Amino acid sequence: MALGRQVDLRFLAEPMHVNFGGKVHGGIVMKWIDQAAYACAAGWSRSYCVTVSVGAIKFGHPILVGQVVELSAKVIHTGKTSMQILVTVKAGDPKSGALGYTNHCIITFVATDGQGNLIEVPKWEPKTKKDKILEQYALEMKAFSLEIEKKYDIFE
Template identity: 70%
Template structure:
């Protein structure tokens, strides 16, 4: 069975930060997507595209020189989709003590060589944490679908009123 997780580790560089000396939120979002893509591609063995990103919450800043660690792992699979939980930790590289800065769920779909959706290997939770994260991913998917439908309904109503 293929590995279900990947880890990235690196130092936050001066080119990653804003004028306040903290890493740009957009840079963190790029790292999240890259780590999640590497995880999804590794799991599926295929090219993958991002479908959605949910619940990015910035809890603590990442500073220049901090050690940054991203862990991405498969927490739920559909027939062609993979839900990847990505956790970001950072802290002083000398002490090695890292604290969570943020986490999120990113959903990918695997594509075959013709660009059509392709089946992915099934992932099954084993530990209590696995089961919790799978339920978290399923709930986030359901919530996302509900609010997306509300948005579509709203705009359809707006078009009918004009």
């Protein structure tokens, strides 16, 4: 079976997912994002994967109870042992089928063996113009994150 580059999850937002404002809780959305990204990374690498970092998550539009939620996770860059996974979240009325953008982020995973040691991942090569732009986005986000951490050096 070929390695899958993309994983799509769909389900309904339930009452247990809401916050005090009646919208789906941001922490729940973050959990869904991590789960979709993990499924994608594990499928691509065919190994257990560990989250290394989560890029900035900006919540654009709320998700409401009863809406269909769709998370699309796909590999947009691979290193030697790491993978950057873009997760896009959409939601909408299940009766109309129209889904609108709610948020996105990039999550970096590393692949590990049974003892927790890093292992190499299959190389992903962008082919389309959009894939090349997404890979450049991942690389620039990674570089920015490293630069800002180095600049402030406040974490032990």
